[in-house]
Amino acid sequence: MTDTQRFPLLPGTRVYVAGHRGLAGSALWRALERRGVGTLTGRTSAELDLRDRDATMAFVAEARPDVIIDAAARVGGILANSTYPADFLSENLRIQVNLLDAARAVGVPRFLFLGSSCIYPKFAEQPIREDSLLTGPLEPTNDAYAIAKIAGILQIQAIRRQDGLPYISAMPTNLYGPGDNFHPTQSHVLPALIRRFDEAARRGDPTVTCWGSGTPRREFLHADDLADACLHLLEFYDDPAPINVGTGVDHTIAEIAGMVADTVGFGGTIEWDTGKPDGTPQKLLDVSRLHGTGWTSSVDLPTGLTQTYRWYQDHREASADGRPRS
Ligand SMILES: NC(=O)C1=CN([C@@H]2O[C@H](COP(=O)(O)OP(=O)(O)OC[C@H]3O[C@@H](n4cnc5c(N)ncnc54)[C@H](OP(=O)(O)O)[C@@H]3O)[C@@H](O)[C@H]2O)C=CC1
Numbered sequence: 242m243t244d245t246q247r248f249p250l251l252p253g254t255r256v257y258v259a260g261h262r263g264l265a266g267s268a269l270w271r272a273l274e275r276r277g278v279g280t281l282t283g284r285t286s287a288e289l290d291l292r293d294r295d296a297t298m299a300f301v302a303e304a305r306p307d308v309i310i311d312a313a314a315r316v317g318g319i320l321a322n323s324t325y326p327a328d329f330l331s332e333n334l335r336i337q338v339n340l341l342d343a344a345r346a347v348g349v350p351r352f353l354f355l356g357s358s359c360i361y362p363k364f365a366e367q368p369i370r371e372d373s374l375l376t377g378p379l380e381p382t383n384d385a386y387a388i389a390k391i392a393g394i395l396q397i398q399a400i401r402r403q404d405g406l407p408y409i410s411a412m413p414t415n416l417y418g419p420g421d422n423f424h425p426t427q428s429h430v431l432p433a434l435i436r437r438f439d440e441a442a443r444r445g446d447p448t449v450t451c452w453g454s455g456t457p458r459r460e461f462l463h464a465d466d467l468a469d470a471c472l473h474l475l476e477f478y479d480d481p482a483p484i485n486v487g488t489g490v491d492h493t494i495a496e497i498a499g500m501v502a503d504t505v506g507f508g509g510t511i512e513w514d515t516g517k518p519d520g521t522p523q524k525l526l527d528v529s530r531l532h533g534t535g536w537t538s539s540v541d542l543p544t545g546l547t548q549t550y551r552w553y554q555d556h557r558e559a560s561a562d563g564r565p566r567s
């Protein structure tokens with residue numbers, strides 16, 4: 242690890258944000274624009290399918306970025322992960338292997354791989370330290386996705402060893418914010434509940450049903466904070482070990498449901514469908530390594546929720562994948 246700015250992001254730096262239209266990628270794009278960082282490149286999955294090895298190799302060889310941020314992945318909530326494990330494993334392995342091989346082939350100087358807090362064992366000691374990786378069994382609802390992400394971390398470490406390239410990986414906790422996927426069944430809990438409570442409030446429904454028991458604990462990081470952390474890590478972090486990115490604060494899902502209900506003005510009762518999976522009982526990241534680099538989160542959950550709900554209200558018309566695009 243280093244506390245000196247070894248890799249400054251400058252007006253002339255060429256950055257390729259893979260997945261630049263997604264929740265994290267769009268926040269990264271905004272953050273890079275705010276910082277006035279050089280030439281930004283992005284491609285939608287329709288323009289460049291990163292599962293296509295030849296197309297990915299050709300694109301990176303042509304674009305020759307100074308930095309690649311890999312925020313492209315097959316992503317979804319607990320039900321999407323447990324319903325489509327083969328797709329989550331295969332697509333994510335292919336996307337990250339293709340991007341990393343393409344970067345190595347032309348010696349892209351800097352690469353940030355985004356993993357996830359779900360790489361850690363289901364019953365890891367809380368808060369979860371980076372060194373708890375591979376110390377116990379994974380949560381079955383997302384083990385396929387987690388194994389793909391763990392392979393990404395290992396590939397980063399292997400490239401550092403074999404090629405000496407200063408590539409790094411960051412493990413974000415659960416994210417939320419503008420540009421999220423608000424699909425009713427395939428998304429993560431916060432966007433799903435914003436949509437469900439909003440629809441119930443507007444219809445005047447007396448109850449809203451949420452999934453599971455409400456007892457699992459989750460930590461939530463605003464996408465703008467994630468983007469800010471990523472730029473900070475690109476400039477200051479240079480270590481083979483993955484680094485956790487979170488707030489260090491968690492809540493029960495029941496508390497989260499109450500917060501969403503208050504934010505959207507839903508006054509009815511909340512019921513729980515215990516036929517739906519709870520997933521891992523607690524996922525709270527130890528963020529001491531991150532704090533040691535000089536970065537802490539700044540968007541508190543009530544503020545971030547209110548801002549995300551406002552954004553959702555302005556973009557309610559979602560496309561078929563649940564993602565408002567207007
Ligand atoms: N959301 C969360 O809570 C968390 C996310 N992460 C990680 O952060 C990263 C970003 O996630 P998030 O922003 O939430 O995800 P999103 O689903 O919001 O965005 C994913 C992006 O990946 C792109 N993409 C997907 N498949 C392909 C493909 N085959 N070829 C090219 N592009 C593709 C999509 O492009 P397009 O829009 O053009 O189709 C989209 O822009 C991922 O690595 C994820 O694992 C980690 C922890 C938590």
Ligand SMILES: C[C@H]1O[C@H](OP(=O)(O)OP(=O)(O)OC[C@H]2O[C@@H](n3cnc4c(=O)[nH]c(N)nc43)[C@H](O)[C@@H]2O)[C@@H](O)[C@@H](O)C1=O
Binds near residue numbers: 320
């Ligand atoms: C980021 C992370 O996201 C996934 O893991 P997860 O943390 O379990 O994510 P989740 O947001 O989908 O659920 C969190 C909790 O919330 C409860 N819950 C209630 N009601 C709804 C609901 O309506 N939708 C959803 N999705 N969950 C609900 C749900 O039962 C669970 O207890 C990984 O697969 C993996 O992709 C990953 O990396």
